[in-house]
Amino acid sequence: MKHDSLTVQVSRGGVVESEHNIKAVIVSSTGEVVESWGDVASLVYPRSAIKAMQALAFIEMGGAQKFAFNDQEVAICCASHGGEPKHVATVQSMLDKLSLSESDFECGCHWPMRAEASYELAGKGEIPNQLHNNCSGKHAGMLGLAKLLGTSPRGYIEVDHPVQQKISATMAQMCEYDYDNAHWSPDGCSAPTWAMPLTNLALAFAKFSSPDELAPARQKACKTLYDAVVQHPFMVAGTERYCTDMMTTLQQRAFLKLGAEGVYVAAIPELKLGIALKCDDGAIRAAESAMTALLDHVGITSFVPDKEMSRYRSVTLKNWQKRITGAITCDI
Amino acid sequence: MKHDSLTVQVSRGGVVESEHNIKAVIVSSTGEVVESWGDVASLVYPRSAIKAMQALAFIEMGGAQKFAFNDQEVAICCASHGGEPKHVATVQSMLDKLSLSESDFECGCHWPMRAEASYELAGKGEIPNQLHNNCSGKHAGMLGLAKLLGTSPRGYIEVDHPVQQKISATMAQMCEYDYDNAHWSPDGCSAPTWAMPLTNLALAFAKFSSPDELAPARQKACKTLYDAVVQHPFMVAGTERYCTDMMTTLQQRAFLKLGAEGVYVAAIPELKLGIALKCDDGAIRAAESAMTALLDHVGITSFVPDKEMSRYRSVTLKNWQKRITGAITCDI
Numbered sequence: 001m002k003h004d005s006l007t008v009q010v011s012r013g014g015v016v017e018s019e020h021n022i023k024a025v026i027v028s029s030t031g032e033v034v035e036s037w038g039d040v041a042s043l044v045y046p047r048s049a050i051k052a053m054q055a056l057a058f059i060e061m062g063g064a065q066k067f068a069f070n071d072q073e074v075a076i077c078c079a080s081h082g083g084e085p086k087h088v089a090t091v092q093s094m095l096d097k098l099s100l101s102e103s104d105f106e107c108g109c110h111w112p113m114r115a116e117a118s119y120e121l122a123g124k125g126e127i128p129n130q131l132h133n134n135c136s137g138k139h140a141g142m143l144g145l146a147k148l149l150g151t152s153p154r155g156y157i158e159v160d161h162p163v164q165q166k167i168s169a170t171m172a173q174m175c176e177y178d179y180d181n182a183h184w185s186p187d188g189c190s191a192p193t194w195a196m197p198l199t200n201l202a203l204a205f206a207k208f209s210s211p212d213e214l215a216p217a218r219q220k221a222c223k224t225l226y227d228a229v230v231q232h233p234f235m236v237a238g239t240e241r242y243c244t245d246m247m248t249t250l251q252q253r254a255f256l257k258l259g260a261e262g263v264y265v266a267a268i269p270e271l272k273l274g275i276a277l278k279c280d281d282g283a284i285r286a287a288e289s290a291m292t293a294l295l296d297h298v299g300i301t302s303f304v305p306d307k308e309m310s311r312y313r314s315v316t317l318k319n320w321q322k323r324i325t326g327a328i329t330c331d332i
Numbered sequence: 333m334k335h336d337s338l339t340v341q342v343s344r345g346g347v348v349e350s351e352h353n354i355k356a357v358i359v360s361s362t363g364e365v366v367e368s369w370g371d372v373a374s375l376v377y378p379r380s381a382i383k384a385m386q387a388l389a390f391i392e393m394g395g396a397q398k399f400a401f402n403d404q405e406v407a408i409c410c411a412s413h414g415g416e417p418k419h420v421a422t423v424q425s426m427l428d429k430l431s432l433s434e435s436d437f438e439c440g441c442h443w444p445m446r447a448e449a450s451y452e453l454a455g456k457g458e459i460p461n462q463l464h465n466n467c468s469g470k471h472a473g474m475l476g477l478a479k480l481l482g483t484s485p486r487g488y489i490e491v492d493h494p495v496q497q498k499i500s501a502t503m504a505q506m507c508e509y510d511y512d513n514a515h516w517s518p519d520g521c522s523a524p525t526w527a528m529p530l531t532n533l534a535l536a537f538a539k540f541s542s543p544d545e546l547a548p549a550r551q552k553a554c555k556t557l558y559d560a561v562v563q564h565p566f567m568v569a570g571t572e573r574y575c576t577d578m579m580t581t582l583q584q585r586a587f588l589k590l591g592a593e594g595v596y597v598a599a600i601p602e603l604k605l606g607i608a609l610k611c612d613d614g615a616i617r618a619a620e621s622a623m624t625a626l627l628d629h630v631g632i633t634s635f636v637p638d639k640e641m642s643r644y645r646s647v648t649l650k651n652w653q654k655r656i657t658g659a660i661t662c663d664i
Contacts, residue, residue: 010593010614013517015375015527018593018614043347108652111447119443122454133652185345185658188651195347261342261350281613282342282350320440320465321522 005038006293008279008286012317012326020262020286022330024277024294027202029210031176034273036199043195044278047187049259050171051078051138052225053204054191057170058145060221067097067144074228075235076137080258082238083112083132085120090235091131094140098147105130106157107139107189114238135189137235142167142191157190164192174204188260198276201265206274208255209267226255226267242288242312246295249308253300262287268300285328289315293330337370338625340611340618344649344658352594352618354662356609356626359534361542363508366605368531375527376610379519381591382503383410383470384557385536386523389502390477392553399429399476406560407567408469412590414570415444415464417452422567423463426472430479437462438489439471439521446570467521469567474499474523489522496524506536520592530608533597538606540587541599558587558599574620574644578627581640585632594619600632617660621647625662 006022023038033040055077058064064074073094081087095101109127111118113134121128130136139157146153146163156163172179177200187193207214211222229236233247236257243256250256255267262279264287275294279286292312295301301309315328338354355370365372387409390396396406405426413419427433441459443450445466453460462468471489478485478495488495504511509532519525539546543554561568565579568589575588582588587599594611596619607626611618624644627633633641647660 012377013515013525013527015377015515015517017377018612020613045344045347045349106653108654110652111451115443115450118447119450119454122451123457125455183345183347185347186651186653186655188657190651190653190655195345280350281352281615281618283613283615286613319518319520319522320442321438321518322440323518323522325518325520 001035003035003037005280006290006330006332008289008328008330010326010328017326020283021280022277022286022290023198023280024275024290025199025202026294026298027199027206027274029206029213029272029274031203031206033199040198042197043183044198044201044263045185045193045195045261046201046265047193047259047261047263048080048135049257049263049265049276050193050201050204051080051257052208052229052255053171053174054138054167055141055225056174056218056221057166058141058148059224060170060217061145061148063141063144063148064224066148069094069097071228072232072235074224075232077141078225078229078257079137079236080113080134081137081235082114082117082241083128083134084114084117084238087137087235087238088131091136091140094137094144098140098144100143100153102130104143104153105133105136105139107133107135109133133189135191138191139189159184159192168192168194171204174207175200176203198278202274202276204274205265205267205276206272209269209274210272226269229255246292246312249304250295250300254295256291258284258287264288264291266291266295268298271298271300273298285315289328289330293332297332333367335367335369337612338622338662338664340621340660340662342617342658342660349658352615353612354609354618354622355530355612356607356622357531357534358626358630359531359538359606361538361545361604361606363535363538365531372530374529375515376530376533376595377517377525377527377593378533378597379525379591379593379595380412380467381589381595381597381608382525382533382536383412383589384540384561384587385503385506386470386499387473387557388506388550388553389498390473390480391556392502392549393477393480395473395476395480396556398480401426401429403560404564404567406556407564409473410557410561410589411469411568412445412466413469413567414446414449414573415460415466416446416449416570419469419567419570420463423468423472426469426476430472430476432475432485434462436475436485437465437468437471438487439465439467441465465521467523470523471521491516491524500524500526503536506539507532508535530610534606534608536606537587537597537599537608538604541601541606542604558601561587578624578644581636582627582632586627588623590616590619596620596623598623598627600630603630603632605630617647621660621662625664629664
């Protein structure tokens with residue numbers, strides 16, 4: 001079933017103040033497009049939404065065992081984390097296990113994504129380092145992959161480095177898309193991101209949700225990553241973040257991951273479905289609202305009391321005096 | 333001339349990654365719609381874009397003289413400032429002149445809009461107070477208006493308080509819109525914001541740009557506010573902010589003001605024009621890009637070397653390693 005784009009409305013005082021358009025697609029693990037909204041053949045950069053696929057080669061090659069990464073460390077390989085103390089400590093532990101240091105990262109520095117973590121850091125008279133980069137967990141996995149491949153980690157973010165070659169070959173298989181002829185660009189963290197149709201992104205997460213048809217090592221790697229993330233949702237995002245909160249609410253029934261510029265993916269094992277969406281204008285608030293509507297639509301939220309779901313279904317907007325000013329909603 | 337909505341494109345690696353739609357209208361000081369893009373009759377909350385109109389009653393009643401506000405203090409009445417030390421000191425000086433204190437504000441607290449100012453504050457072990465609220469200058473003007481009206485400032489943010497009644501009556505005249513029957517909502521700072529067609533917002537700033545047909549006291553007040561803002565553009569926004577940078581570039585030829593949810597207004601005296609625009613999805617990056625295109629379109633940027641304008645016409649996007657990843661552009 002094909003539909004027009006979804007609409008997310010942001011209201012204030014009884015008037016729709018802003019509106020977002022969303023492309024979305026639901027794909028089954030056998031590759032069937034179950035339902036779509038808008039032009040889902042158009043090219044989308046998955047950005048951080050694809051981090052689980054970027055981690056796949058490392059896990060599949062036995063990286064977690066070799067370096068004794070625990071489940072939280074496996075989970076943070078898929079993260080856009082808030083740079084909170086627990087995230088930073090987890091990534092430091094991974095570097096220790098790899099016998100590498102912060103200076104081996106090539107992701108760049110930024111203040112923690114969670115503002116409160118930034119104020120805490122500044123309050124201690126500190127400035128951020130590359131551990132605070134929201135992608136540092138992914139980069140720890142990439143450094144681990146360099147070690148597994150027996151290659152120098154230097155330049156591991158470059159598109160022609162063996163690390164990115166291995167990662168892109170794995171992703172191309174999962175997405176069933178020709179990466180050799182695809183547009184790509186450095187992502188925020190300098191690792192490459194490849195553009196592809198939204199349907200191919202959803203397909204990868206459909207297979208991830210139900211990997212029984214994949215080769216045994218990949219099956220196992222998908223399950224390892226899925227389990228680590230849904231059991232430790234704090235690790236992939238953090239305090240007051242949709243990925244973390246909604247995965248907690250769904251009690252391991254879905255994997256969720258945000259990408260920059262309004263991308264979101266979901267993998268739902270008990271339905272054998274993958275979902276991918278993109279907000280046309282790049283707004284994260286809209287991508288989250290649409291993801292809630294799609295999770296409701298496929299029925300995976302039906303066990304959650306309405307009282308708990310209502311804060312996702314209609315996100316209340318408040319001002320600096322905590323007065324209610326509006327709401328964000330998405331109807332399918 | 334009526335056109336379809338403007339489009340702002342955000343590109344990455346040769347692909348349009350995100351896209352924004354913009355409604356915009358150019359109105360002459362005599363009330364003629366010169367040119368429009370998209371449905372400019374639809375209702376828009378002007379949010380902070382209308383702050384100069386909110387300050388008008390206070391200036392018109394002689395508030396600046398009575399309380400000896402200097403030009404920087406007049407300018408910050410129209411501000412969504414970054415909470416930088418100079419902004420905070422300016423608003424504190426206004427409170428001193430009003431014999432009032434920070435606790436008289438009813439705008440609420442938030443960390444400074446400029447992240448670096450927040451880190452500086454946190455580094456000193458401090459937390460923000462209401463002076464850091466980006467609207468604190470506007471609220472100082474509102475407290476001044478309460479004094480001029482001889483009324484208690486308490487509750488000055490409420491829609492039925494004499495302060496807001498006076499302000500809304502003045503704005504209704506400038507916008508030529510029936511505020512009594514308009515939708516309104518508390519703004520981020522709790523003062524009311526009234527919804528109106530975008531054309532009426534542009535009309536107010538067209539009259540503001542060339543107020544010769546207005547009553548003498550209002551003419552003078554418009555000129556006082558215009559001059560204060562264009563001579564002290566740092567006061568209305570701050571470091572690395574479009575309002576401040578573009579007004580500096582335009583050398584007093586235009587007044588510019590941002591509003592939340594992607595609103596922008598301009599007043600251009602030498603062309604006797606007002607411009608108002610709204611990004612449908614609320615994105616500020618898109619509102620800024622479209623404002624540059626409109627300033628080019630009306631010809632007010634023609635004296636600026638291309639070399640200086642190019643950073644506004646194509647905003648370069650860089651990642652955490654300072655690699656160029658894309659650009660934001662708007663073609664008319």
